[in-house]
Structure formats: C-alpha cells, structure tokens
Amino acid sequence: MADNGRTGVAIVGLGGAVATTAVGGVEMMKLGTVGTDGLPLADVPGLVPYTSLVFGGWDVQGDDLAKAAHVHRVLDDRQIEAVGSALGGIEPWAAVADPEYCRNARGTNLVAVAALRDRVAHIVEDLRRFRAEQDLDQVVVVNLASTERWPDLTLPALATAEGFEKALDVDDAAITPGMLYAYAAITEHCPYVNFTPSAAADVPALLELAEQRGVPVAGKDGKTGQTMMKTVLAPAFRSRALTVDGWYSTNILGNRDGEILDDPDSLSSKVQTKGSVLDDILGYEVGDHVVRIDYYRPRGDEKEAWDNIDLTGFLGQRMQIKVDFMARDSVLAAPLVLELVRLVVEAQRRGEGGAQEQLGYFFKAPTTRDGRRPEHALHVQERVLREWISAGAA
Template sequence: MKERPEIRSSEGKLGVLLPGFGAVATTLVAGVEAVRRGLAAPVGSLTQMQTIRLGKRTDARTPLIKDFVDLASLDQLVFGAWDPIPDDGYASAVNAGVLDRHEHLEPIRDFLESIVPMPAAFDPEYVKKLQGSNVKSGPNKRDLAEQIRADIRTFKEEQGCERCVMVWCGSTEIFLRPGAQHETLEAFEKAMEENDPGIAPSMLYAYAAIMEGVPYANGAPNLSADFPALEKAAVERGVPIGGKDFKTGQTLMKTILAPGFKARMIGLRGWFSTNILGNRDGEVLDDPASFKTKEESKLGVLEHILQPKMYPELYEDLYHKVRINYYPPRGDNKEGWDNIDIFGWLGYPMQIKVDFLCRDSILAAPIVLDLALFLDLASRAGMGGIQEWLSFYFKSPQTTPGLYPEHDIFIQHWKLKNTLRWMMGEDQITHLGQDYE
C-alpha cells in the first residue's frame, strides 16, 4: 500500500459539469437542491447516508462517510451542463418526466430555470436517435475540444469555483474499438484535427477535462477516456478518471445475485435478461450501433464474477442473453426481467424469475453525486489516473491495463471503504463481514 496522501482542504465551491442534461442530470440537480432546501432525503447516496466502521478502534465508532472524510458539502456544489437540446433545467426535467412536477419541480423552479445548458459538442453520427439545435460548430474536432476547455474556464471563473469535476451523463454512443489514433496523446490530437471518425464527442469532453485538470467519469458504456492516450495523460497530469456505465437496474441485480450463487456453489445454465425503457436513453439504444455498446457492457459482468474457467462444471456452459427494447409508454420507469436457470445437488434444475420495476434516473442520480464528491476527494489527494476503488458504481469498471475488473458488488464496496480508511490514516478492515456489523 502506498503512503497515505496529503489531502487538500475541500473549502470553496465545487463545479459539477454534466455533458448531457437529460433525465439523469436533471434528476441529480433537482434532487440536490431539494435536499439542500430540506424537502427530501438523499436516499441511495453513500456519501450522504452511509456509515463506515473504523478499523480496530476500541470505541467502534461508525460515523457517516461525509463526517469521516473531508468531502465537499452539498451547499458547495454549483452545476453546469452541455446539451444539444437548449431546454433549461426545469423544462428538461419536466420533459424527462422522472420527478413529480408539483411536488419536486415547482418548489425549485427558480433554481432549475437558472441552469441553461451550454452548446454541446454533438454529432448525430454517434447518437443517431437524437437531434438538437444547441450545438457547437468548428473546423475540426480539436477546435470543438478547445471550445469545451474554454467553457470550463469560463464556468469556473463566473461561478467562482475552486475546483470542478465532470461526469458524462449523455446518451450512449455507437460502438467503437480503440485504434492507433488512441494510443498516444499526439496521435489523438492529430486525429481530432483530421476529424477522424474514431474520435467520438464524449472523447472530446474527456480530453478537455483532463487537459484542464478536471476529474472525469464516464456514466455511459461507450469508449470515452478508457484508452492509452487519455489514461496516460490523466496519470501525467494527476487527474482522476473512472468509468464506465452507471450500475443501476438489471446489472445491479446481477452483481448482487451472482456472488450469492457462486458463494453457495449453485450452478447456472442460462440467464436471459430483457429490458423495456421509454426515456431518451431507451430511444437511443433502439439504434443497433448504440445497443452494441451497451450489450458489451452488460454481458461481461457474469463471466468476471463467476470465473467459469475455475468452476467449469458450474458455469462454463452458461448461456447469457441480453435484450433492450424501446417502449415509449414506460418513460423512465424501466422494467428489467430476468429468467435464471440454475441447478443444484446432483444437477437437478431450478429457476429464478426476477422482475425489477425500477426508475432508471432515480437509481443513477445518487451515483453521479457520489462520483463527483469522491473524484474531487481523489483530486485533492493527488490520486491521478484510473480510480479502481470507484468500481462500485460502474457496470464496466475501468482498471489498470492488464488487470481484470472486479464486478462483485460486495468486494467493490469493501475496496471503496478500505480506500477511504487508508486515505484518512485508519486501519483497513481485513474481513468482509466486519463492515456490515
């Protein structure tokens, strides 16, 4: 374990920059303001509601995480966003239909209307089901990235922010694989100047954030900051990065259930998953190229948790299928249905059915809040590069090249808390069970 870092003070305003100002981002922003005004509780947020056991201390205190670690408070947060649709925060939240208009939006309408998205670096070639007029223009992608950098500096100055973080809340882009243009920063910058099709808009935001010293997390499954050029740049500049794809509905359930099956040595023959979703994300994923990106993210979870090569008689023949269907009447209220074919003693078959009727953005919003606060903490601690300890929040955790990601949510949770203990000079918990006493 490395030597405990010196952590700079959290004082001053923290700018939370959100590429994509749709359902997830407006639910986050409205929720934070509702909590600040005492209108609601921050349910789902570890930073605001969870306790942490303190190592081997005899007093066995279990303070809230926000009291244990020097995190920025909710009162310090100011929000900025980019979106191709010019709607302010109130109009966008009403359109998203996640939060009750009268109970949660009208009381904070003045605040939401004050947040107007900046023109986005957007290209419909990468998100084919979305159109908008609030879009940047420039001779090439490098110029667009420089415009985003200028936006960051302007926002920081106008809002009086000490620091900023950026969390991608935009739609899922088409599936791309890293290539030669992603290997070095020089190659990446040259590719931007040449309008290389392998450079997607989210990469421009990631590049701009890293070059401006702003921590960056990717909440979607598309290639964004998870390639050598930007990973190395983040290390060299001491900028924390993480991703990818917020772990919300169906995959959240898989990372809870699969470790239980493995712990009991229960076999799996098949796991069929289907989703219906009607918000903007669902419409975007109706495009096969964007669905391919999401599919790659969702399919890798079970293999990493179950380790079929280690337990071939239990998991090697597992058939895993994922489907996502756009169904407008459902709106943001996603339904994830799973049929799980298991087998037990002497190979006798059994089945489990899971029907998770969840609210996608309600589950995602506290993730964005926690990531913003933890990334800021990592930045103040000088922890540049990939933040593997934040894998808890992602479907496809970004890891150091050459290492496999951890998907077991309980191990992820343990690692997250142990990292916080280490940062604060406390003894780490070496037995998983102790953290849940």
C-alpha cells in the same frame, strides 16, 4: 479531509433525465425536503457536501432544466414546482455533437465549429468561463450524454496519448464527441467521470494522458438496476456452488435513453458493458447469457428489468429464479453521480491520478489500469471502496 470551497460540476448531457434529477435533487437537499435515501456515502465525513455543488454543462437540446424536468417526468409535480425556479435558471451550453456517433440524439444547441482542435478549444473555454463566473475552486466533468457507438480501440488514434494528439490535428474520424469532452477535461485538470457506456475516456490514449497529467478518471456505465442485481446474486450463486446454466435479462424502458438504444449501434455499446460481468464473477462462461433492451413507451422512465436465471444444484437438479425490478432508472442513477463527483474530488485532493479502480462499485464496466479484469462482485467492490475511504481519513 474536506475541501470547503465550491465545486463545479460540468455535465455533458445536462438536459438529460439523470442530469436533471441530480441537479433537482441537490436543489431539494438545499431546501431540506429530501433525505439521504439512495446516497450510499451520506454518512462518510470529509467529502465535499452535496449542497456545495454548482451545476453547468452542455446539451444538444437548449431547453432550461425546468422544461427538461417536465419532459422527463422523473421528479413529481410537487418536486418540480418546489425547485422549478432554480432549475429554470440553468440553460445548457452549446454542445459538441455529431450524428455520426449517436444517430438518434438530435438538437439544435450546437457549437458552430467542426475541426476537432476548435471543438476542444470551445469546451476548454466553457470550463474556464464556468470556473471564473461561478468562482469555483475546482470543476469536475461528468459524461451523462446519450450513448455513442462503440469505437475500434485498435486504431492508432486511440492507442496512445501521442497518437491521439496527432489524430486531433488531422480530424481523425476515430475520435468521438465524448472523447473530446474527456480530453478537454483532462488537459484542464478537471477530474472526469464517465457514467455512460460510451468509450469516452476509457480508451488507452486518454487513460495514458490522465495518468501523465495526474487527473483522476472514473468509469464506465453506471451500475444501477439489473446489472447491480447481477453483481449481487452471482457471487451468492458462486458461493453456494449453484451453477448458472443461463441468465435471460430483458429490459423495457420508455424514456429518451431507451429511444436512443433503439439505435443498434448505441445499443451494442450498452449490451457490451453489461456482458462480461457474469462470466467474470462466476469464473466460467455462462453458455446462455442473453440481454435484451426494448423501447416500450408505457414505461416512461420507470424501467422494468425482468430476469430469469437457470441454476443447477446438488444431484444435477435444476432450479429457477425470476427477478422483476421496477424502478425509475434516473432515481437509481442520480445519487451515484453525486457520490462519484465527491469521490473524484477527493482523489484529486489525495493526488491520485489516472483510472480510479477503487470506484468500480459504481460501474458496470469498471475502468482498470494495465488492462486488468475488473472486480464485479458488489460486496467486494464495496469493501475496496470503504477501505480506500478509510485510508484517506487516517
């Protein structure tokens, strides 16, 4: 089922920790110095090869990716050295951004235009130039930018495709930069992945548009450490009829993403996508589900997630489980981004547009069609994904 051509990946937030890790990882695969650890679908035949991916994208920080990788310290010294010249050759394009929607993200590599229609045109122009210059068969757009504040989804601007078009005309403040990138991608027939907790394409207006245009759209918020664990453990507690009385989760992280989550507006988007997972899996409301995210510099990109779970079992007796998960956030995230790119390309090949529900496996808050509650249990999501993959192979 493969497509043998070149696939472009245009990343919003190209200079970020996850993006540079994904790009650096593909460069190392080209060198043959890393294996397929962390890549869930390495064994699936027919998807576009990792090494056929060509990267570009936007960032408010203009540094080339070698400089960015040095700052993030996800790749180790020897890895940066090995892929340094490849990374050094990639510079982010000028970004569409607005401190109004993401206070802490700062930078000077910005487009000069302010009107929304002009901003869209700028993004479209970038996508076309990228495709032409790199001789690409297709371009996927991936959102890996800093988390934006949560919009009011009931506004008419976000409720219908038509409303969105009108809102663009009048520079409606309901529209965030993240939505502009998503809109541009959809209108340019580029499959779109939203790995962040920002709303972006996950508003009724843009989902409708993606459906109309037949463009695959996947999101939202990559499911990496703590939430992934929740969607593994909670189904087991349900299976064994252990009632969850409370689940306390705290996260400490010291990278730029953590710094941005120090902004309460951005944080609330994040906490929101983490929130309903438990209740949905368990089938009842967990009275005490607390999620904390704290910026703590000594951790750097090595996030630590500590969970305490209180359970009631037979005879009403109480038990406790503590889980401490220590991992580089970007190392968990980057391979999922690569798989998502390969899967939305495959969806497009199959002519399947709109929200890609079968990709819920990758997300904390899977986008669904018609407002359905998403499935959260990891093993169920995995089965759904594998069945979809097999169906295409047949």
